[in-house]
Amino acid sequence: DVVAEIIDTTQGILSIETFTIVAGDNISSSRGIIKTAYLSMSAEDVTKTAFDVHALVKRWNGLIASEDTQDTGDAVYSNITAQIPAADLDAFIADVSKLGTVGSVNVTAQDVTSQVVDLDARIKALQTSIDRMTQLLAEAQRIEDLLAIETQLSTRQAELDALTAQRKFLGDQVAMSTVTVTISPETEITSVDAPGFLSGLQNGWAALVSVVMI
DSSP states (O other): EEEEEEEEEEEGGGGEEEEEOOTTTSOOSSSEEEEEEEEEEEEEEEEHHHHHHHHHHHTTTTTEEEEEEEEEEOOOOEEEEEEEEEEHHHHHHHHHHTSSEEEEEEEEEEEEHHHHHHHHHHHHHHHHHHHHHHHHHHHSSSSSHHHHHHHOOOOOOOHHHHHHHHHHHHHHHHHHEEEEEEEEEEEOOOOHHHHHHHHHHHHHHHHHHHOOOO
């Protein structure tokens, strides 16, 4: 439960009126889940695959949060972090997986429902308190009452702004999942072919014969 206090100046007496708002009362009951995914993959052309990932992010109405692509001279590596609508996370991962050879996929889910409900209840209580104090401010007659109400009103508004910012941040995390895609070059395995091997034996034998003849 969330308790809010309002200054009551009726009857010319400054007092505190307390009321309670039950968490969950007229508050959204939908669950709040923050999903975070990590996908590691390899591809023949890392640069092209990175561009393809960009295209998929745009296709699924997401956005690129950060990207780090490095060219060591011998190979190119890319690390892309994107925000994807939570409802489309699985489909996005499935599409990205088709771009190369997937090494690993890890998805975590954090339930923040209780935090969302608590913030919503506190925001509602504070907003009700602010509305009431605003009304009392208009009705106040004494200077001391005006000053007291304005002080409380300023404090409540600051608290409301802070809680609203927290709620928005939490809501954004629930609505948009964070996905990190790491792309590495495919490892090429070079086999020793017969002609080259035989050529090496022949060169070695010729060198040995040359030494013996000397």
